[in-house]
Amino acid sequence: MPLITRFAYLEVKDKKQEEGDELKEVCLQAFESFVRRCPKEISSHVPTITNVCLKYLSYDPNYNYDSDGMDDEDMEMDNEEEEADTDGSYSDDDDMKREENVKVDIFNAYIALLKQTRTVVGSGGTGGCDNSLEYSNNISTIVREQVPSIVKSLHKQLREKSIKTRQSCFSLLSELVSVLPGALTEHISNLIPGVLYSLSDKNSSSNMKIDTLAFVNIVLKNHSPDVFHKHIHILLPAVINAVSDSFYKITSEALLVLTQITKIIRPFEGNINTNFNFVPFIKPIYEATFVKLKAADIDQEVKERAITCMGQIVYTFGDHMQSELQVSLPLLLDRLRNEITRLTCVKAITKIASSQFKLNLNPILPEAFPVLASFLRKNQRALKLSSLLLIDTLVKNYSEYLSPETIGIILNEVPPLINESDLHISQLTLNMLTSLIRSHLAFLAIIPQTILPEALVLVRSPLLQGSALNAMLEFFQAIVQNSFPGLDYEELVARLTQPITQPNRNQTLHKQAFHSIAKCMSAISIIEERRAIAGVQQLLSDIRARRDSDTIQVNIQVFALLAVGEIGKTIDLSSVKDLKDVIMESFNSTSEEVKSSASFCLGSVSVGNLEQYLPFVLSEIQNRQKRQYLLLHSLKEIISCQSANPQTIQVLEPHLDSVWKLLLNHCECPEEGTRNVVAECLGKLTLIDPTNLLPRLQQYLRSESPLARSTVVTAMKFTISDQPQKIDSLLRTSIGDFLKTLQDPDINVRRVALVAFNSAAHNKPLLIRDLLDSILPQLYNETKVRKELIREVEMGPFKHTVDDGLDIRKAAFECMYTLLDSCLDRIDIFEFLNHVEDGLRDHYDIKMLTYLMLVRLSTLCPSAVLQRLEGLVEPLKSTCIAKVKANAVKQEFEKQDELKRSAMRAFLALLAVPDADKNILMTDFLAQIKSTQDLSVLYDTIQKDSTVTNDMPMDCN
Incomplete structure (x- = not known):
């Protein structure tokens, strides 16, 4: 230029x-x-x-x-004069015109660099890729080497009168500690004087003190406690003085620091051994906090932080505070009853109740339990969650304080909390009930009557899974282990299985419910092996008495097979007569659900006795061609369960070779579903012994069969998505060969390669970042519409157009969308936008993807989007004004309506780009929208929805 x-x-x-x-x-x-x-x-x-x-x-x-015009003689004269006046040297200190703003700008520039460094260092620590990790480590080393000179430079600046300079110093140091926790370990002594000066200087503004306290807080959090022990006697008085400051924001920030100081002078976490004498500091910390805790006319923020600080103090020093507890605990109880402080107080008491010192909470617990029970019916989710956690903690640690009346009060509030509308609340409720059952059996007759029915309803929910389901399993186990009157094992099994054996004609049981109920039955059966064996025998009789034409009988068979499988994962069932024959006979069922359940059952039972069952499964796969797909699913279940931990892996290792060879023999199966199961098995096996198996998998990339190549590339996808970082260094060296299949002559191989690439970009982007220069051209090439892949198919009197390239284009655009989140800095955004523009004119599925991309791009790189508005707005406009033929079917109207909604969302995102409203095409289209009734209504609706979503408060609990 x-x-x-x-x-x-x-x-x-x-x-x-x-x-x-x-x-x-x-x-x-x-x-x-x-x-x-x-x-x-x-x-x-x-x-x-x-x-x-x-x-x-x-x-x-x-x-x-400007010395160019001076000759040598003039320069000598000037130098002699300068030497006389300044002793021959120029000093910045002599220049009285230095501007404070210049310093601040320099600080801000370095802070900006540190923020970028934090991104690099943070991402570099989580991928294991050699180059990226090495780059991250190099950046960390460079910053760490600069720390001594930074501290040396700031040591003087922190004592300057300029408040702006000192604030910038603390901002820089805070960012430095965020990038490199522990970086100031050797320099705390040099920084303490500056901290004390800013806290005690009469000329320091309120903001200066707040920034100083915020810096102290972040430094305390990011360094080992023993670093500060020799400075506590100097630092603590200044912090306590700030607690008593008349400005509430200073007090609030100081209470945060005091909470952190409490943690570091007697650390319990991290197995830190210290001989530091913390006792002399308990009284001043407690007294400063207590003054704010008991004050009634103070700011809400100060109240909350005083409560939090007192909770930490009692948790940490409670064994040295017997007399103080008699005063502070009733005060916390009073704050618990106050609507504006109750949530904070619940969290503080939870902290106290979890103290290792088993403190005497008798002064508050009899009155606290009814208050906590009342919180369970409040319409405040965070309060419910925290209250349930506190009650559970109290039940576990202070069960002696619970009377039958107290338990009754709590249990009366529980039934409405067990439902699918909030699984987290349900989970914590079930955890609390399990703790109650295990400690207060005599007082819990209400559980079978009012609570168990709600739990049984939740078990049938298709949403129940994960930690909530695990909580349910423990709840049922606690019931059986504690032998409730009138609710023994048989009765609980009958009530669990009632929806299956005696279904309600007006309600269909979801498929997921069969799995959940089977897990529950397994959980209560495996408590005693004798009972489990008897239960399996009963279930086998249910399977034998099958009538495939009867829906109820089919459901009973499905459930029985699932339950036998769940029990067989934990208990060796090889002693059960005819088990293997009954399972294999179920493979002949005319019901797909029964066959699928039999497949799961065989794999799960094999886990209980691998030596006996695995050779049988492998033999069946080899010899039963018609059952291969189902038997491979059984093998997948075995591999998934056995690869869960080192102990089970050790059991599977002797069989790895035989399993591997069998799978490779089936990787050319013409049925894609079978190949996908084989690929998943290969991918999971590779994780067990990656050093040997990954190169063997890699060799098959050279197979002449495109089916084999597609299978091993899909296997790589499963290897990547299963996440263990220990093999990332091996993946780093081999993933390039797998992704070379993006150039494969077979379209299906290229499609699965894109799927694998997408998995890598999503799960482990550091594996592929350095390969993008060579991969992106191939990726973009697959976004193009290829006429040779479009054909017409005659369907009776009609001709239907089939695009065989659609699936691969969708896979390519999905990869592009993923790259926006993980590798944006490695993308030429203008080249990227070229293909987004093409996608805006493509098939329905592609358009929907590119609309999502536009919304993301408008936020991530608005300046680039601004330059390309003309090419982006036109296809959006065409979609929004398009009309469906009058004789179109309902589905076409629905698809067009969804396209318009998505296109309008994308247009709104473009409109939010700075200066986009100055573009004439944007303004013309906006005017057209507002002048067209249906478009105007759609525009207003989407705009309103966006506003509601952005304004919606986030519940961080």
Whole structure:
């Protein structure tokens, strides 16, 4: 660009310093505009601009750099005069015109660099990729090496009178600690004087003190406790003095610091051994906090932080505070009854109740339980969650305080909490009930009557899974283990299975419910092996008495097979007569559900006795062609269960070779479903012994069969998505070969390669970041519509167009969308936008993906989007104004309506880009929308929905 050349000319030729400085400043501002608005066009000039900027960072407008016109004699005279006046040296300290804002700008620039560093260091620590991890470590090392010089420089700045300078110092140090926790370990002594000065200086503003306290808090959190022990006697008085400050924000921030100091002077976490004498500090910390805790007329934030701080104090020093507890605990109870402090108080008491010192809470518990029970019916989710956690903690640690009346009060509030509308609340409720059952059996007759029915309803929910389901299993186990009157094992089994054996004709049981009920039956059966064996025998009789034409009988068989499988995972069932024959006979059922359940059952039972069952499963796979798909699912179940932990892996290892060979023999199966199961098994097996098996998998990439190549590439997808980082270094060296199949001549191989690439980009982006330069052209190539893949199929009197390239295009655009989240910095965004524009004119499925991309792009790189608005708006406009033929079927109307809604969302996202409203195409289309009734209604609806979503408060609990 001519302007850059002109700038270089000015550096050399400009004679009038003031005029030159002004022109240079304008040039620098112009460069900034170019970089912001024309990133692609300016990219080749960025090194030149960077060099110019680096040079003028140290430029001093008060120093005469213009010495070109002076001859040697003049220079000698000037030097002699200067030597007489200044002893021959120029010092920045002599320049009284230094501006504070220059320092602040320098601080802000370095802070910005640290923030970028935090992103690099943070991502580099979680992928295991050699190059990226090495780069991350190099950045960390560079920053760490600068720490001594930074602290040395800031040591003096922290004692300056300038408040702006000191605030910038603390901001920089805070960011530094966030990037490198523990970085200031050797320099705390140098920083303490500056901290004390800012906290005690009468001229320090409120904001200065708040920033100082915030810095102290972050430093305390990010360093080992023993680093501060020798400074506590100096630091603590200043913090306590800040607690008593008249400005509530200073008090609030100081209470946060005091809470952190409490943690570090007697640390319990991290197995830190210390001989530090903390006792002398208990009284001043307690008294400073207690004053704020008992005050009634203080700010809400101070009240909450005083409660939190007191909770930490009692948790940490409770064994030294017998007399203080008699005063502070009733005060916490009073705050518990207060609506505006109750949530914070619940959390504080939970902390106290979990103390290792088993403190005497008798002064508050009899009155606290009814209050906590009342919180369970409040319409405040965070309060319910925290209250349930507190009650559970109290039941576990203070069960002696629970009377039958108290338990009754709590249990009366429980039934409405057990439902599918909030599984987290249900989970915590079940955890609390399990704790109650195990400690207070005699008082819990209400559980079978009012609570168990709600639990049985939840078991049938298709939403029940994960930790909530595990809580349900423990709840049922506790019931059986504690032998409730009238609710023994047989009765509970009967009530669990009633929806299956005696179904309600008006309600269909979801497929997931069969699995959940089977897990529950297994959980209560395996408590006693004798009972489990008897239960399996009964279930086998249910399977034998099958009538495939009877829906109820089919459901009973499905459930029985699932339950036998769940029990067989834990208990060896090889002693059960005819078990194997009954399972194999179920493979002949005419019901797909029964056959699928039999497959699961065989695999799960094999886990209980691998030596006996695995050879049988492998033999059946080899010899039973018609059952291969189902038997491979059984094998997949075995591999999934056995690869869960080191102990089970050790049991499977002797069979790895035989399993591996069998799977490779079936990787060319013409049925895609079978190949996918084989691929999943191969991928999971590879994780067990990656050093040996990954190269063997890699060898099959050279197979002449496209089916085999597609199978091993899919196997790589499962290897990546299962997440163990220990094999990432091996994946790093091999993933390039797998992704070379993006150039495979077979379209199906390329499609599965894109799916594997998408998995890598989503789960482990650091594996593929350095390969993007070679992969992206291949990816973009698959976004193109290929006419040779479009064909017409005659369906009776009609002709139907089939696009065989649609699936691979969808896979390509899905990869592009994933890359926006994981690898945006490695993408030429303008080239990327070229293909997004093409996608806006493609098939329905592709359009929907590109609309989502536009919404993301408008936020991530608005300046690039702004430059391409013309190409983006036109296809959106075409979609929004398109009309469906009058004789179209209902489905076409629905698809077009959804397209319009998505296109309008994308348009709204573009409209939010800064300066987009100045684009004439945008303004014309907006005017057309507002003048067209149906578009105007759609626009207003989507805009309202977006506003509600953005304004909706987040419940962080």
